[in-house]
Amino acid sequence: MKKIICMLSIIYFLTLGTLLAEVKIIAIEIPGLHQKDGKGVYDQILEETVVKNHLATVHLYPPARAEKMFSECQNCCFSPANKNQEFYDFGDDIVQTHPMNIAKIYIFVNKGQRPIHRLEDLRGKKVGIRTGMPYGKSFENIKLNTQAVPKLELNIKKVQKGRIDAFIAYIPDAYNAFRQLGMEPLPHDVANPVAVHPDSLVCRNVQPEFISKFNALLKNLKESGRLKSILGDDYIPE
Numbered sequence: 137m138k139k140i141i142c143m144l145s146i147i148y149f150l151t152l153g154t155l156l157a158e159v160k161i162i163a164i165e166i167p168g169l170h171q172k173d174g175k176g177v178y179d180q181i182l183e184e185t186v187v188k189n190h191l192a193t194v195h196l197y198p199p200a201r202a203e204k205m206f207s208e209c210q211n212c213c214f215s216p217a218n219k220n221q222e223f224y225d226f227g228d229d230i231v232q233t234h235p236m237n238i239a240k241i242y243i244f245v246n247k248g249q250r251p252i253h254r255l256e257d258l259r260g261k262k263v264g265i266r267t268g269m270p271y272g273k274s275f276e277n278i279k280l281n282t283q284a285v286p287k288l289e290l291n292i293k294k295v296q297k298g299r300i301d302a303f304i305a306y307i308p309d310a311y312n313a314f315r316q317l318g319m320e321p322l323p324h325d326v327a328n329p330v331a332v333h334p335d336s337l338v339c340r341n342v343q344p345e346f347i348s349k350f351n352a353l354l355k356n357l358k359e360s361g362r363l364k365s366i367l368g369d370d371y372i373p374e
Contacts, residue, residue, distance in 0.1 A: 161195065165202075169216065189349075222274065263304060289316065
């Protein structure tokens with residue numbers, strides 16, 4: 137009997153060790169969300185859910201490199217992303233978690249100009265984008281005259297100087313950029329985002345227990361009010 141109990145204990149701990157094997161999370165560097173100092177709001181959410189429980193580690197990269205690394209990776213996750221085919225073509229072997237927050241894409245214009253929300257209204261204009269950021273297939277298919285920069289703050293300055301007519305960007309990271317520059321957000325049609333992007337983890341070849349554990353821990357943060365406390369000004373209601 138003791139041998140059986142011992143064997144069951146060994147099996148349990150071996151299984152537990154497998155379940156707790158750390159997953160690599162490939163994160164896009166986005167000011168306020170995923171940052172090198174680990175203080176972005178999504179960094180904090182991952183820290184309080186899967187990182188402190190030794191279920192995952194977070195690795196930060198610029199957008200284009202992060203997406204390339206995930207495309208070549210097995211047994212890993214990508215953040216923030218989702219399975220919406222408007223944005224991504226990850227394939228059929230991808231699992232999506234519950235969202236940490238909701239991101240929305242808007243068109244921003246210079247102060248004093250009328251907000252716009254239709255991509256068609258950008259035809260014939262110079263439009264700022266951030267290098268490597270996915271804005272959806274509808275945006276890509278319309279074939280606008282775009283100018284890419286590595287940082288969102290550069291587009292804000294360019295539209296203020298009249299070097300571009302508008303730029304397209306996600307919130308909450310755009311709101312973070314405005315705060316960093318000590319200014320109010322430039323005009324945008326708050327009620328009509330170009331697209332809505334649930335900021336989830338998408339994972340390839342990770343164990344189902346990792347997904348269920350993350351979702352459960354995220355639910356605990358939400359129900360306790362801690363999630364909204366972490367997100368603060370970055371909280372975006374659905």
